[in-house]
Amino acid sequence: MKAYIFPGQGSQFEGMGKDLYESSETAKELLEQANEILGYRITDVMFGGTAEDLKQTKITQPAVFLHSIVKAKMAGDGFRPEAVAGHSLGEFSALVAAGSLSFEDGLKLVQQRALAMQKACEAVEGTMAAVLGLEDEAVEKVCGEIEGIVVPANYNCPGQLVISGSVPGIEAAVEKLKEAGARKAIVLSVGGAFHSPLMQPAKDELEAAIANTNIGAPICPVYQNVNAKAETDPETIRLHLVEQLTSPVRWTQTIKNMMADGVSEFVEVGGTGKVLRGFVRRVERKFPTSAL
Numbered sequence: 001m002k003a004y005i006f007p008g009q010g011s012q013f014e015g016m017g018k019d020l021y022e023s024s025e026t027a028k029e030l031l032e033q034a035n036e037i038l039g040y041r042i043t044d045v046m047f048g049g050t051a052e053d054l055k056q057t058k059i060t061q062p063a064v065f066l067h068s069i070v071k072a073k074m075a076g077d078g079f080r081p082e083a084v085a086g087h088s089l090g091e092f093s094a095l096v097a098a099g100s101l102s103f104e105d106g107l108k109l110v111q112q113r114a115l116a117m118q119k120a121c122e123a124v125e126g127t128m129a130a131v132l133g134l135e136d137e138a139v140e141k142v143c144g145e146i147e148g149i150v151v152p153a154n155y156n157c158p159g160q161l162v163i164s165g166s167v168p169g170i171e172a173a174v175e176k177l178k179e180a181g182a183r184k185a186i187v188l189s190v191g192g193a194f195h196s197p198l199m200q201p202a203k204d205e206l207e208a209a210i211a212n213t214n215i216g217a218p219i220c221p222v223y224q225n226v227n228a229k230a231e232t233d234p235e236t237i238r239l240h241l242v243e244q245l246t247s248p249v250r251w252t253q254t255i256k257n258m259m260a261d262g263v264s265e266f267v268e269v270g271g272t273g274k275v276l277r278g279f280v281r282r283v284e285r286k287f288p289t290s291a292l
Helices: 018-023 025-038 042-048 051-055 057-074 090-097 103-123 136-145 167-179 197-211 234-246 251-260 275-283
Strands: 002-006 083-086 126-132 150-157 160-166 184-187 265-268 289-291
Touching: 002 090, 002 275, 018 025, 018 042, 018 057, 025 042, 025 057, 025 103, 042 051, 042 057, 051 057, 057 090, 057 103, 083 090, 083 251, 090 103, 090 234, 103 197, 126 167, 136 150, 136 160, 136 167, 150 167, 150 251, 150 275, 160 167, 160 197, 167 184, 197 234, 251 275, 265 275, 275 289
Parallel strands: 002 083, 002 265, 265 289
Antiparallel strands: 126 160, 126 184, 150 160
16 A cells, blocks of 8 residues: 655755746646735745745745645646655645645645744744654653643654753753753754644634635545544544644654555655655665655
């Protein structure tokens, strides 16, 4: 069984999508449609913006989503997913690829999500840190001992967990994690505390938008971040999309569950094509992966 996986923030790169736009009429039409839906020419930033321009949440999220969906659409009849999953933002790409969300609705939700998250970041200062070389349970234990908000945010792969929370809390946690034996514990250069309770204002804002969006049954199981399980029920998918903003991304558990359910190959769609494949190989070193 072949599964398609979709990356989130961090997989953007300068010039993303320009080669697709120039070489494919399908890509050109989709990207021009996106410019109209968004109300500005995001392609100008994608093709000619600096790395700093592309790092803005309000740009990164729709840009990565578009890059993934354009790649999937360009594959035409060759794109036949038997299972899909997406890392954080990538879950929206996965739902569009699986036919649960329309391209237009998916892009509108991604834009609203990005703006709501940016607003939440500006309202309350927060940050994240990457922790390498510790068991998940050890990281969870330290998070629970810190005063204030510090929570696991991204279970990326064995030995790599990203934590999220208040600036003082994360700084204190980094020191404790080093003492606990972490190979590395580094505060990340991010705009806020994603996938933590500090994203509650963004969650509230996005909940209304998701409630008014048509979500249909996907053509294949969608493994969602919140519970790392295969879902096909539209209302369950809707509920988990809302919960995702303040819940951890259970990517390690997702990949393990997909393997256990019979996935024999992972294809990463969009972005650099390397981030999620690297995580998969950390779960199972020689597992077949490729990029679309």
